[in-house]
Amino acid sequence: MRALFVVLKPLCFLALLGYCPSATVRPKEGWQVYSSAQDADGRCICTVVAPEQSLCSRDAKSRQLRQLLEKIQNMSQSIEVLNLRTQRDFQYVMKMESQMKGLRSKFRQIESNRRTLLTKNFQELKGKMNDLQPLIPVLEQYKTDATLISQFKLEIRNLSLVLTAIQEEIGAYDYEELQQRVLGLEGRLRNCMNKLTCGKLMKITGPITVKTSGTRFGAWMTDPQASPKNNKVWYMDSYTNNKIVREYKSVSDFVAGIESRTYNLPFHWAGTNHVVYNGSLYYNKYQSNIIVRYSFESGRVTTQRALESAGFHNVYPYTWGGFSDIDLMADELGLWAIYATNQNAGNIVISQLDPLTIQVLNSWNTEYSKRNAGESFMICGTLYITNSHLTGAKVYYSYSTKTSTYEYMDIPIHNQYFHMSMLDYNARDRALYGWNNGHQVLFNVTLFHIIETDDES
Incomplete structure (x- = not known):
């Protein structure tokens, strides 16, 4: 096996920015896929060196060759x-x-x-x-x-x-056969791109302001498990005393304020650290350490379970407070809960959850105080923690669940509107969603990838 090292800046967000995963690989049959870091606007550029589309037109190409x-x-x-x-x-x-x-x-x-x-x-x-x-x-x-x-x-x-x-x-090939060959190569190209799901955080750029709405505190998100055609946005204003979830069919509808549906949850939520995962909303039930799973399809609660020993109701919140004791999030490896316990002296505990039963599959104790963390997010099984929710914040600490080791970091994050009350990574869009003082924003992330291939040459 040979390791190829690639630095990728994939700010790809639905209809706004497009989907552009890319890679440096060496597939067969002459196809080569490259990625550059970014364009002038900080967005990912993908370059694919492949047969021209005109090759699919046998008559035009044959005529040119015949004349030559x-x-x-x-x-x-x-x-x-x-x-x-x-x-x-x-x-x-x-x-x-x-x-x-x-x-x-x-x-x-x-x-x-x-x-x-x-x-x-x-x-x-x-x-x-x-x-x-x-x-x-x-x-x-x-x-x-x-x-x-x-x-x-x-x-x-x-x-x-x-x-x-x-x-x-x-x-020797007719048009239909050439079309099938092209489709097959495109499928292989997508498979190569899918290898870029995991990497180590190197840089955060942005933000891009998508919309300005709501109070100072809230959450907005898309489903990382949804199909590429499903670009629904969910919007949850405030950190307490609210049960209304607003749904939008697309980002453009969200920006225009065109709601497609509203959901009235059976319980109030606490904090702003909710997540939508595979068609269900996971949130912390107000004044408890209970995690609720609410199905959008059925419109009812399918599962609820207490997170054992987890502090709640501003016992171990992030630096800004707001009942942000329990932070639910998802990445490439699944569903996670970030919280603190008395047993771990108020330091952050990372637990991976079963999405169906909300049972804890595994837990890791860190040495970083929950009350000293501004926000946190998971990428590829690694927790990244910011040192503040205010201006001057940076990603200061990371903990890898793969190796059970931590690392101190220094990755600045531009807090454009001075108060961050929600920051979550979306594995499908490969971007950070943020609620920045009443502004819904997106951050670009630069990931360092290690891709294993079978190419020995």
Whole structure:
């Protein structure tokens, strides 16, 4: 196995920014996929080097190749005629060259014995020889030109054979077969891109302000498990004394304020750290450590379970308060709960949850105080914690559930509106959703990827 290292900046958000995962891989059949870090606006650019779309049009491509082949054949015929004429003239010139060399040799003999010759005859012979002398380098160049023409003829013949083979290959496939090949390659391309789901956080840029609405505190989200065609947005204003969830069919409807449906939950929520995952809303029931799972499809609570030993009702909140004791979130690896317990001295506990039963599958105790954390989010099984909810905040600490190790970091996050009351990662959009003092914002993340491939070359 060979590891390829890629830095990717995937700010891809539904209809607003488009979906653009990318990778540096080496798939077969000549397809290559590359990614650049970002464009001038900080968004991901994906470049795919693949066969042109016009290749799917057999008639147009065949016509172009046929015209090119005819031109080369015409050139080849012209060179053939030129070559025959050149060979004929060349034989004559070779005879002439031989005679000139013989004449020069005889002249030298005569010159050495010029005392025995009449002066007049000698001068005439010398003059004729001087006239013929410049022809010798001309003949040498002519031989070189003749050689080049022969080489050119051979190259044209080889190129003609290559083009004929290409024309035969294209003619071997009909339009439908080419379409199937293209679809197959596109499927492989998507599979390659899906390998980019996990990586280590390197940088946060933005935010992009999507909308300004509601109170200072709240939450908004999309479902990371939804299909690409499902771009619903859910909106939950305030951190308490509210049970109304507003649904929008798309981001554009959300921006325009066009609601598609409202849900009246059976219990008030606490805090702003809710999550929608696989069609259900998970939230902390007010004045309790109970997690509620509410199905949007059925419009009822399907599961509720207490999170054992978890502090609640501002016992262990984030720095801004707001009953933010229990933070529910999702990433590429599943559903998580972030909270603190007396047993862990008020430090953060990470628990992975079963989405159906809300049972704790596994837990990790960190050494970072929940009350000193501004916000937190999970990416690929690693918890990232900010040191404040105010201006100057940065990602200061991370804990990997894979290795059960922590790391201190220094990744700034621009708190544009001075008060962050919600910050959550969406694995499908690969962006951070934030509620920033009554502004619904998105942050771009830069992830460092390690992709394992089977390519040994």
